Amino acid sequence: MSITTHLSPREAKRYATARRLQRCALQLTVERGYDGWTMDDLATEAEVSRRTVFNYFEGKAQVVLGPIAELDPELIATFVAGGPTGDLVDDLVCLAQCATEEGSEDIDALPAVREAIIKDGRLLALVHERFETITEMLAEVLREREGSSFPAGRARLLLRLLLICLDDAVERAAADPSQSFPELLGAAVADARALFAR
Template identity: 35%
Template sequence: MTQSAITDHARRRRASIVTTAQDLAVRHGYSGFTIEDLAEAVGCSRRTLFNHVSSKEEAVLGALPHLDEEHVAVLRSGGPTGDLVEDLVTTIVESLGGSAPTVADWQRMKDVCQRNPELLMRVQEHVEELVTQLIGHLSERRGVDDARARIALALAGAVVQTTVHDLIENPSTAGQETDLAEQVHDNLEIARELLTPGG
């Protein structure tokens, strides 16, 4: 088996673990199943499970946004486009997994958080940490002060959040395999129009 095939197999296995853990968390609640239950539902050993996730929480919240060092470095240096809000939108979309998550993935995560408020709090804490990190990274860009960084991040975050909400609430119009980046950039254009005089 080639290295890329091994990596692809590991990615698919992890995705299967996350999906199964989320389904269990929706049906039984976060405290209503064990790691052993999850391993049995996935069809692997506990040991194999821990090769892909480090904890039950990570299994359920495996799709939490994260900042990739390469994207952060580009953002800090003034890229990828030189437009602050556009660059933030691109970075946020990448932190969410790019266009990999489907509408079903977003819906399942919403269901997990609604069924398990303690996990919603964890997601909110994680997002707040990311916001703090992003503001710190933005301060490295030339000409970006704290106020500019916060407003740009608020605008970019609102556009991404609205797009994800629309995908979840209107799955029939979005389709199951929607390109999140494309939808976000369409909504960013609407935001730009609204912010122009007479918009």
């Protein structure tokens, strides 16, 4: 079911404009590099005013990468309590799937985001900063669940492995956009677990 079916006409229009802005920003980044265009260039490319661009996004990083996914506090509480399945890896994957589910309508844009990141060192650095912020937050949540004796290094390793699976799911999205991103992430994790079990 499309996300726009749950939106009012006004919300649907805002959603469409935000998607158009992000697609234009990605295209500009692929063509010119992250530092090779301005928000004014984006406004021109998307055929909107500069003010409209800033009504939707705080800056270039957010328009290219999207906002940082926020997890529902109830999901975090369930995770910390040992749920939803009782298996640490499965439960962490559930958190990642929930975080990516909202943006799964934009699955066809993920390969362009990945291409832009790989081609541009500045954007890659911004992604790394974002990953470090998210890793710190999730490592705390992991240790809250597993106890303070759970090694911080192990928490970071687990989160890095999850990031590799996320990247693999983006590659899978380019090859098969008919599946939802959470499904592709689940498949990537299942393949990784099968390889480690050998």
